[in-house]
Amino acid sequence: MEAASGGYLFACLCGQGGWTLAGDHNEWAPTPMSQAGSLWWIEEEIAAPDGSLYKSHEPDSMQWIADPYGRRHGYDDFGAYSLVRASAAHLERWYAIEDADLGLVPRDLEVLVPQDGEFTHALYVHDGQNLFDPTAFFGGWQLTTSAPPNMLVVGITNTPARMDEYTQVPDELDGQPVGGDGELYAELVETVIRPRMEAAYGPAEVVGTMGSSLGGLISLAIADFYPDRYDMAISMSGTVGWGSLELHNETILETYEAAGKRDFTIYIDSGGEGSCVDTDQDGIEDDAPDSFDNYCENAQFDAILQSIGYTPEVDLFYVHAPGAMHNEAEWAARVGVPMQIFAGLEIAVPR
Missing domain, CATH: 3.40.50.1820 (Alpha/Beta hydrolase fold, catalytic domain)
Structure with a gap:
């Protein structure tokens, strides 16, 4: 979600594992997320331009998933991805x-x-x-x-x-x-x-x-x-x-x-x-x-x-x-x- 500062707070109900966040904002280099039960999140705000793509990644199982509760999304050759605020179609x-x-x-x-x-x-x-x-x-x-x-x-x-x-x-x-x-x-x-x-x-x-x-x-x-x-x-x-x-x-x-x-x-x-x-x-x-x-x-x-x-x-x-x-x-x-x-x-x- 968008924070008051204009950056974004990322969270995911991803379940068990060792989930990370990757996307256009970090050149798809997975960043570790904090955990509370099935909720995973990034503690700091992230600057991400309009239309940035992101996914959650679990290294042990090699899963890459779009935010299961995110509203904005799309599809490419690798499946579904999530989007921050998007003005493009x-x-x-x-x-x-x-x-x-x-x-x-x-x-x-x-x-x-x-x-x-x-x-x-x-x-x-x-x-x-x-x-x-x-x-x-x-x-x-x-x-x-x-x-x-x-x-x-x-x-x-x-x-x-x-x-x-x-x-x-x-x-x-x-x-x-x-x-x-x-x-x-x-x-x-x-x-x-x-x-x-x-x-x-x-x-x-x-x-x-x-x-x-x-x-x-x-x-x-x-x-x-x-x-x-x-x-x-x-x-x-x-x-x-x-x-x-x-x-x-x-x-x-x-x-x-x-x-x-x-x-x-x-x-x-x-x-x-x-x-x-x-x-x-x-x-x-x-x-x-x-x-x-x-x-x-x-x-x-x-x-x-x-x-x-x-x-x-x-x-x-x-x-x-x-x-x-x-x-x-x-x-x-x-x-x-x-x-x-x-x-x-x-x-x-x-x-």
Whole structure:
């Protein structure tokens, strides 16, 4: 933390060992820390310029760790590092966000803050632990390199209840009921997370929500629940046939068709390919055994959206990447497309 003199006091709840502190301020030459239980600290103030990197080091175990409770941080080839006060673009953590009345599990946020904290667009993105860390599953999305400079990106980490929270209606998988808490999750985003972020960083002129797979589905559901509050919904390989997998509940395709044309912009995509058929005659073309990555359902969704008044390349964007698989590497490869569309979006009415 910053001391009154302008220097910094460093402390870490690092646990047992023989922890030291190293960083840009001492040319990464580890300095011994004092200990009281699991708390380790440097007794004197340290002068460190804006944007200095630091880590704690335990020589015996050869561990190098970022401050586990530090807010400002980033990633490089050696993993996570902590930052003193930073004016350049950087990441910030927020811990255990919840609303006890909603009954949902607390979750963390990882926020990409632009240069000098200045932005016009804010994007709320699901499966937040896959967005920035290059050691995440399949290398993650690495949005620190692809996010436009005018954008605040709020990554909302998922929880063990992901399949329930990211689905707007119940369905079944292998005969077992699952899903249907999407409206509660949408309420958490809209009434808890978004106000917290706006209080900390300021409101954005343009607001969107984005995710992939079930994260894409819940992005569309959030925009449906709060159509006057979001300017764009981005769904990458979205599981838009949810509700019709083994049951016959209303899918997001049918929800949007019934609602009619609304004012927010929509981006949908998928990889995959295959024949598109509706064998069970439930209205959703999701029964072809050779189709994958939700290709048929998203192609059908694109046709539905055009039928209710959305205009391609104006307020509807549909991208098909033939043969692309359903994984983080594929989403990372094409996430720049919807982000650039969103970055160029303008809105005349404050949200």
